[in-house]
Amino acid sequence: MEGKLVGVHKVNVKLADGTTATYYYAWRGKGAPRIMSKPGTKAFTQEYIRLTRDRPTKAVEGTISSLIEDFRATAKYKALAPSTRKDYERMFGLIKEVFGVIPVAAVEARGSRRRFLEWRDTMKDAPRSADMHIGLLSRLFAWAKDNEIILRNPLERVEKLHEGSRRDTVWTMEQINTVLTRAAPHIRSVACMALWTMQRQADLLTMPMIAFDGERVSIKQGKTGARVRITAAPDILPILNEAKEAKRQRVLVNSFGQSWTSSGFKASWRKEMAKLGISGVTFHDLRGTAITYAYAHLDRSHEEKIRLIAEISGHSREDAEGIIRRHYLAGQEVIDAISRGTR
Incomplete structure (x- = not known):
């Protein structure tokens, strides 16, 4: 088979027990993928074709x-x-x-x-x-x-096709209460941390236990690199203390007590929301919801509210205000409506 398929690289390897094994690679050289199928079979040929088809090639200069x-x-x-x-x-x-x-x-x-x-x-x-x-x-x-490779960018100021926003996608208090009282503990903990820290999903799932010093949580945001320190609210102290007592590496874990993977959490979250009958909102919307409710309930001036929210969420003040005005609140009348509805 290896004679018929041009480029297949055959390697004899001596194993630890003294026996010899033969491995086949799609081509010779560093980074060549190993063909796992049995030589001489149709599967071997198909795998070889797939691997060589996807083989990275050097781009033509100047393209x-x-x-x-x-x-x-x-x-x-x-x-x-x-x-x-x-x-x-x-x-x-x-x-x-x-x-x-x-x-x-x-x-x-x-x-x-x-x-x-x-x-x-x-x-x-x-x-x-x-x-x-x-x-x-x-x-x-x-x-x-x-970098002066081209003199003009032909795609400057391109209008977007997608006009939607998340301004109307704020979790209701009923939805929040449902998650915080009826969701499985491992899902509830993540939602609670999201609401009280205003952090992104990835930063929450990978938050190390050493980020908590007993009073504050220190976070370096993966997307922006921003560093934020948040005083732990009473609602999340039990979650943090439980993780500390269990000597976990990460604060949040799945139902098996293991660190979350991104895909694992998304699948678990989707199933739990279906079970609870919650639709029309996403996990990401929890961040905007927290910002929305914080702005609506803080008894401070507008400037002071923006400063506090920016410090907690890791946004710049300009970005925090932009989120509030453009994406979540869309005006003072919405703030007032949320305030009336959640008192």
């Missing part, structure tokens, strides 16, 4: 593909949160399929903007995804322009 590779090699890109890079890699894969061989010089040419936007519009049935793809392409071109 959009090479531009992407250069951008991915920057320190700023490597500093992105793993989840962000994962999303970018997926989108870059599609971008390279469509535009990879196009010369970088063509990016500046008259008419390129129209071509890129026409491609975006082929995804109009999923407007948010379309906006994310064209936004990433614009970011790539902005980096290239800043």
Whole structure:
């Protein structure tokens, strides 16, 4: 079989017990994936084809593909949160399929903007995804322009297709009470921590026990790198103290007492919300809900409210105010309505 499939690399390895095993790799060299199927079988051939089809190849210099590779090699890109890079890699894969061989010089040419936007519009049935793809392409071109690789970014000031926002997606007190009183303990703890710390899901699930000093929780946010210190509210002290007494590495754990994985939590959360009959809101909306309710109930001036919320959530003051005004509250009348409804 290995003779028929060009490039298959056969290696004989002596094992610890003295026996010899033969391993097959899709090609010779560092990083070559091992073919796990049995040699001489149809599965072996299919696996070889799949592995060689996906084999990374060096991008042609001076093309959009090479531009992407250069951008991915920057320190700023490597500093992105793993989840962000994962999303970018997926989108870059599609971008390279469509535009990879196009010369970088063509990016500046008259008419390129129209071509890129026409491609975006082929995804109009999923407007948010379309906006994310064209936004990433614009970011790539902005980096290239800043580094004098191109003279203009043809995707500056592109209007978004997706017009939705989360301003109306605030958890009701009934929904919050349902989660905090009826949800499974391992789900309830995460929701409670989210409401009282205003932190993102990833930062909550990976929060180490050493972040709690007995009074405050210190968090370095994975997405922004911001460092925040939060006085532990009475509602979350039992969660923190329980984790401390159990000598856990992380504050929050699943039903088996093990650290959460992102996919594991999302699946468990989805099942629990279905069980509780909660729909129309997401875990991410808990962060905005906490900000909304905090703003509505704090007996402070507007400026002081913004400052306190920014300190807890890790947002800049400008971003915190933007969230309140544009995405969650949409005006003083909504603040007043929330205040009346939750007193």
